[in-house]
Amino acid sequence: MAEILPTNSPLFNHLVLEKVLNYLEFSDLKTFRLVCIFWHQVSSPYFVSQAKIYLEGTSLEQLVSNESSSANSLRLIPFEYYTIKINSLLSTNDGVKILWSTIHNNIKYLTLHVTTVYAKKELKWLLLYNLPLLKKVKIFVMKYWGTLEENLDNSAILQEPGEDVQTNSSLQSFQLSYLGSMSWYGYEEGGNEFSFPIPWIRFFRRFSSLSHLALIGVAAQDVAEMIESFGEVAAGSNTPLKNLEILDENSFPEIPNDEHLGSLANLSQHNHFESLHLEISPLTTITILSNLLENNADTLKTLRLRRYPHPYLAMMPITLAIELQHVAFLEISDSLTPSLSFLPHMPALKTLHIILRDYRNLPACEIIHNTPNPQRVSHGGVTNLYIEPPLISRSCIEKLAICFPALETLQIRLSNEMMHELCTQAVTWKKLNSLHITSWDGLTDEGITGISCEILKFWGGYSSFEARKHRKNPSIGNIKSLTSLTIEMWADYENHISDWSVYYGILDLTNLQHVTLIRTEISNTAFKAIPVKKKVLVD
Amino acid sequence: MALVRVISSDGAAFLVSQRLAKRSGKLKTEIETFRKSSDNSEAQPEIRIVTIRAEILRLVLQWLQQHQNDPVLPANQNEQDGRGDAEMGQSQWDRDFLAPMDLGIVMELILAANHLEVKGLLDITCKLVESKITGRTVDEIRTAFKLKSDFKGNEEEQTRLENRWCVEN
Numbered sequence: 092m093a094e095i096l097p098t099n100s101p102l103f104n105h106l107v108l109e110k111v112l113n114y115l116e117f118s119d120l121k122t123f124r125l126v127c128i129f130w131h132q133v134s135s136p137y138f139v140s141q142a143k144i145y146l147e148g149t150s151l152e153q154l155v156s157n158e159s160s161s162a163n164s165l166r167l168i169p170f171e172y173y174t175i176k177i178n179s180l181l182s183t184n185d186g187v188k189i190l191w192s193t194i195h196n197n198i199k200y201l202t203l204h205v206t207t208v209y210a211k212k213e214l215k216w217l218l219l220y221n222l223p224l225l226k227k228v229k230i231f232v233m234k235y236w237g238t239l240e241e242n243l244d245n246s247a248i249l250q251e252p253g254e255d256v257q258t259n260s261s262l263q264s265f266q267l268s269y270l271g272s273m274s275w276y277g278y279e280e281g282g283n284e285f286s287f288p289i290p291w292i293r294f295f296r297r298f299s300s301l302s303h304l305a306l307i308g309v310a311a312q313d314v315a316e317m318i319e320s321f322g323e324v325a326a327g328s329n330t331p332l333k334n335l336e337i338l339d340e341n342s343f344p345e346i347p348n349d350e351h352l353g354s355l356a357n358l359s360q361h362n363h364f365e366s367l368h369l370e371i372s373p374l375t376t377i378t379i380l381s382n383l384l385e386n387n388a389d390t391l392k393t394l395r396l397r398r399y400p401h402p403y404l405a406m407m408p409i410t411l412a413i414e415l416q417h418v419a420f421l422e423i424s425d426s427l428t429p430s431l432s433f434l435p436h437m438p439a440l441k442t443l444h445i446i447l448r449d450y451r452n453l454p455a456c457e458i459i460h461n462t463p464n465p466q467r468v469s470h471g472g473v474t475n476l477y478i479e480p481p482l483i484s485r486s487c488i489e490k491l492a493i494c495f496p497a498l499e500t501l502q503i504r505l506s507n508e509m510m511h512e513l514c515t516q517a518v519t520w521k522k523l524n525s526l527h528i529t530s531w532d533g534l535t536d537e538g539i540t541g542i543s544c545e546i547l548k549f550w551g552g553y554s555s556f557e558a559r560k561h562r563k564n565p566s567i568g569n570i571k572s573l574t575s576l577t578i579e580m581w582a583d584y585e586n587h588i589s590d591w592s593v594y595y596g597i598l599d600l601t602n603l604q605h606v607t608l609i610r611t612e613i614s615n616t617a618f619k620a621i622p623v624k625k626k627v628l629v630d
Numbered sequence: 631m632a633l634v635r636v637i638s639s640d641g642a643a644f645l646v647s648q649r650l651a652k653r654s655g656k657l658k659t660e661i662e663t664f665r666k667s668s669d670n671s672e673a674q675p676e677i678r679i680v681t682i683r684a685e686i687l688r689l690v691l692q693w694l695q696q697h698q699n700d701p702v703l704p705a706n707q708n709e710q711d712g713r714g715d716a717e718m719g720q721s722q723w724d725r726d727f728l729a730p731m732d733l734g735i736v737m738e739l740i741l742a743a744n745h746l747e748v749k750g751l752l753d754i755t756c757k758l759v760e761s762k763i764t765g766r767t768v769d770e771i772r773t774a775f776k777l778k779s780d781f782k783g784n785e786e787e788q789t790r791l792e793n794r795w796c797v798e799n
Contacts, residue, residue, distance in 0.1 A: 101737035102775055110740055110752065114760035117798040125768045125789055128780050142796040150795050168792065172799050 108133045117141055139170055144194075147176035147204075154193065155186030171199040171224075177206075177213050187213065191220040198222055202229045215288035218297070221257055227264040234270070262298045266305035270340070287313045291320035295330070305336035305368070306346070314346045318354040325362035333390070336368035342399045344370045352379045359386035366393035371427060377409055384435075385413050395422040399448045411435040424448050425480045430461035431468045431494055442475040443495075456480035465493040474522075477502040481531045488512035492519040499524055504531035507538035514541065514565035517572070525575040530586035539578075539592035541566040547591045558595060567592075568599025575605040582610050590617035597621060634661055635676040636691070642684035644691055648675075653694050655747025682742045686735070690742050693751050696723055700750065724754050733762060733775055 101107045112134055115123060120138055124131045144165070146154060154165065173194060201222075205213050214230065267287075287294075287309070295301070306314055314337060324330055335355075337347040347355070347369055356379065364387045371380070384391065394415065408429045414436045421437060422444040428434060445458060460483040462468060473495045481504040488509050491498075499522050505513065510528070517523070528534070537544045541564035550558040567576075576597065580586055589612045597606065598620065606626040608618070618628050632648040636657065652658040657677060664675040679687060728736065736755050743752035762774050772778065779786065 101734060101741050102777065104737070104741060106744060107737050107740045110744060110756050111759045111763070114756050115763060119760075119764050121793040121796070122766065122768055122771065123763060125786060125793070126771050126775075126779070127777050128785075130777075131781075131789065138796070141799055143799040144795050145797045146795060153791070165792075170796075174797075 103129050105133055109137075112137045135168065139168060142170060143172035143174055144170045145174045146190075151175070151177070151186075151190070155189040165193050166196065169197045170194075171197060173198050173200070174202040174204075176204040187216050191216065191222065195220065195222050197224065199224050199226045201225060201227070202231075204231045204233065206233050212288070218289055218294065221259070223259065223261060225259065225262050228262065229266045230268065232267070232269045258296070259298050260300045262301055264303040264305075265298065265301060266303075266307070266336075267309060268305075268307040269309045286310055287316070291317045292323060295320055295324040295332075300331055302331045303334040303336075303366075304332055305338070307336070307338045308340045309346065311345050311348060311351070314351050315354070318351060318358065321362075322354065322358040325358055330362060332362070333364055334366040334393075335364055336395075338368065338370045338397070339372075344372045344399065346370065348372075349374070349376050349379050352376075352383050356383040356386050359383060363387050363390035365390050366395075367391065368393075368395040368422075369397075371396050371398040371409065371424075377411070380409070381411055381413055384411060384415065388413065388415055388417075390417065391415055392417050393420040394418050395420075396427055397422070397424045397446065397448055398427045399424075400426040408433050414438075420444075422446055425456040425458060428458060430458055430463070431465070431470075432462055434468075437470075438472065440470055440473055442477075443470065443473050444477045444479070446477075446479045453481055455483045457483060459483075459487045459490050459494075460485065462490060462494065465490045468494055470495055471497055473497065474499040476500070478504070480504075482509070484508045484532070486512070488516055492516040496520075497522065500527075501525070502527035502529075504529045505534055505538065506532040507534060510534060510538035510567070511541065511564040514567055514569045517565070517570040520570075521572060523570060523572050526570065526573055527577040527579065529579045530581050530588075533585040534580070534588070535586070536588050536591040536595075537564075539567050539588055539597070540595040542591070542595055547595070558591075562595075566599065567596040570600065571602060573600050574602050576600065576603060577607040577609070578611060579609040580611050582612070587612055590614055593617040593621060633674055635674060636687065637676065637678045638682055638684040638687040639680050640683050642687070644687060646691055646694075650691075650694055650698050651677075653698060653748070654690075657746060679746070681745055683738075686738045686742045689735075689739060690746060690748060690751065693724075693727065694748065696727070697750060728754065728758050733759065 108130065112120070112123070120134060120141065124134045124138055175190070201217075203213075203217065214232075217228075217230075291313075304317075306317065321330075321332065325332075337351065338344075339346050352369075352375070367383075367387065369380075384394070396409070409427055410433055412435075416437075417439050418435075418437045419439050419441045421434070421440055421442070423434070423446070425445055425447060445456065447453070456478070459478075474497055476491070476495055476498055484506055489512060496519060498520050501520075501523060503509075503513075505528050509531075535544060536542070536547055540547070540562070542558055542562045546558055546561045550561065567573075578588065578592075580588060592611075593613055594617065597603070603621070603623050604625060606621055606623055607629065608627070609629040611628075613628070615628075618626065633645050634648050634651045634657070636644045636646060636651065638644075648661055652661060660677045661675050664673075664677075665671070668675075682690070731739075736758055740752060740755045740759070743749075743755060763771055766774070781789075
C-alpha cells in the first residue's frame with residue numbers, strides 16, 4: 092500500500108483522526124479502515140492493538156493456501172493476538188509450516204484449540220518452531236468425538252523441525268488444558284488419550300524464561316514427568332518459574348495427587364514458588380500439602396486452593412497449622428473450609444476470595460455463619476473480599492464487619508435482609524469504596540432504599556418526602572464512602588429493582604464515580620439522573 | 631477587566647477577557663508566561679495562534695463564551711481510554727452550535743480544541759464525527775466526508791478479508 096503524506100485538510104490530519112478513533116467501537120473501526128488509504132494507515136495501530144486474529148476452518152484454509160495473498164498480509168501487519176482452531180487441514184499438507192512461518196515474526200499471544208487427533212503433532216510443531224516474540228500461550232486440547240475417515244490423519248508424514256532447536260527466551264506463560272476426559276462422580280468418559288508431545292526436560296530447556304505454568308486436566312503421568320524434569324532443571328540453575336497451577340476439571344480429580352505434591356514439596360527446598368493454584372481431592376494427604384506450603388512459606392504470596400464438592404466422598408475440612416507470612420491473596424473453595432477459624436494464619440492477607448466449584452446448585456455457604464468467635468479470627472488487614480456462594484442471612488454481615496473491619500472492596504450476594512445489615516455496617520466500613528451486589532433470595536427496592544415496597548407503590552409516584560418519611564431501614568445511601576457500585580440482578584419474581592432504587596437510594600451516594608447496573612428494570616430516565624461520569628446499563 | 635488579544639493565523643485579532651481565555655489550557659499557559667516575562671503588570675498580553683484561522687478561532691471563543699461558567703474538566707479526564715464523556719456536557723446549545731457546520735469545519739475545530747486544550751469542545755466535536763461513522767457503511771462514510779477510495783488493485787478486498795479474520799480482543 093502506497094504511503095500517503097498528510098495534507099492540510101483536517102480529514103487527512105493524524106491528530107484529528109486519532110482523536111476520533113478513541114470514540115469508535117471495534118466494528119466501526121473495521122469500516123473506518125476501509126474508507127481510504129490514509130484512514131487505513133492512521134487506524135492500523137489502533138486496530139492492531141484491539142484486534143485478535145481468529146483463524147479456523149475456511150480462514151485457516153485461505154491462509155495456508157499458497158496461492159492466497161492473505162499470508163503476505165498477515166506478515167506485513169503486526170497483529171500480536173491470535174486464536175487458532177486447528178482442524179485436519181494443517182495435518183494433511185504443509186499448512187502447519189505456512190501458518191507458523193507466516194505469523195512467527197509478530198505473534199505474542201496465542202490461544203490454540205486443537206482436537207486430540209491432531210494435538211500431539213500440532214503441539215510438537217508449535218513447541219519446536221521458532222516463534223521469537225511469543226510471550227503467552229494457552230492451549231485447549233479437546234476430545235475428537237467424530238469418526239475418522241481413512242488416511243485423514245497422515246500427520247506422521249510431516250518432517251519435524253529437527254533436534255537443533257534454539258532456546259526461546261520470550262515465552263513467560265504456558266497453559267495446557269485437556270478437556271477430553273470429563274468424568275462425573277467416578278465415571279470416566281473415554282480416558283486420557285493425550286500425552287505431552289515432547290520430553291518435559293526439552294520443554295524447560297527451550298523455554299528458559301517461563302515464569303508461569305498451568306496444567307489443567309492433563310494425565311497424572313505427564314504431571315509427574317513435568318515435576319521430575321523441572322526438578323532437574325531447577326537443581327542445576329535458578330529458574331524464573333515461580334507460578335504453578337495444577338488443576339483438574341473432574342469431580343474426582345486425579346491431579347495433583349500425593350505423589351505430585353510430595354515431589355513439589357521436595358523440589359521446593361531449592362526452588363521456591365510465589366504463587367500456587369492447586370486442586371484438592373478427598374484423597375489428598377493434608378500433611379503433604381502442609382509440607383509443600385511450609386517449604387514455600389518464605390516466598391508464597393498467592394495461594395489458591397479449590398475443590399469440587401463430592402456427594403458421597405466427604406472430605407474433612409483442611410486445617411493448615413502453619414503461618415504463611417507473606418500470602419496477600421487467598422482463594423479457597425467454600426467446600427474446603429467450614430469456617431473462617433480454619434484458615435491458616437496469614438498476617439499479610441489483603442484479598443480473600445471464597446469461591447464456588449459446583450455451579451449447578453447454590454447451597455448457602457456456612458463459612459461465616461459457623462465462625463463462632465469472629466473477634467478471634469479478625470483479618471484486620473483484608474481490604475478486598477469476594478464471597479461467591481450465597482451466605483446464610485442471619486447476622487452474617489455483622490460477623491463479616493467484625494472479621495474484616497478494614498474492607499475497601501466487597502463483592503457478595505445479598506437479600507433484602509442482608510442489604511439492610513450491610514447499610515447498617517456503613518458505620519464500621521468507613522473505607523468501603525467499591526461494592527458489587529448480586530441479588531439473592533429476594534433483593535428488591537425495599538433492600539436498596541430501606542422503604543417498604545408497599546410505601547413505594549403508594550407514595551413513590553407522588554411525594555418523595557412522604558416515602559422517605561416512612562423509611563423503616565437504612566438505605567444504600569448510608570454507605571457514603573462508595574465510589575463504585577455494581578448491582579447485578581438475577582431478575583425473577585423475587586429479585587427486581589426499579590427506578591425507586593435510583594431515586595431513594597443511589598442518588599444519595601454523593602461520592603459515586605462508577606455505576607454498573609446489570610439486568611435491572613431501571614428506566615433510561617432514572618439511569619440518566621445518576622450524576623456520574625462512568626455508568627453502564629447492561630441488559 | 632483584564633483583556634488578552636488573541637490573533638489567528640490569518641491575522642484577525644480577538645479581544646477577550648483573560649478569565650475567558652484561561653479556560654483554554656494553552657491560552658492560560660501563554661498568559662502566565664507573558665506575566666512572568668513582562669515588567670509591566672498592566673500590559674495586555676498578545677497571543678498569536680499560527681495554526682488556527684479566524685473562522686475557527688471565532689467558533690472556539692464563541693463556545694468558550696457559552697461555557698464560561700462550566701466546571702473546568704481536567705485535561706487527563708478518562709485518559710485511560712482517551713475519551714471524555716461528551717453526552718454529559720452536551721447541551722441543546724451545543725447541538726445547535728454544531729448543527730449547521732460542515733464536517734470539514736468540525737474536524738478543524740477538533741484540531742483547534744486539541745491545540746488550545748479545550749477538553750469539552752474536543753469531546754463534543756469528536757462525538758459528532760463519531761456519530762457520522764458509527765453504524766454506517768463505507769460508501770455512506772465516503773459520501774458524508776466527500777472522500778474517494780484510493781486503494782489500488784485488491785488492497786480493499788484484502789482489508790475486507792483481514793476484517794473478517796479479526797475479532798475484538
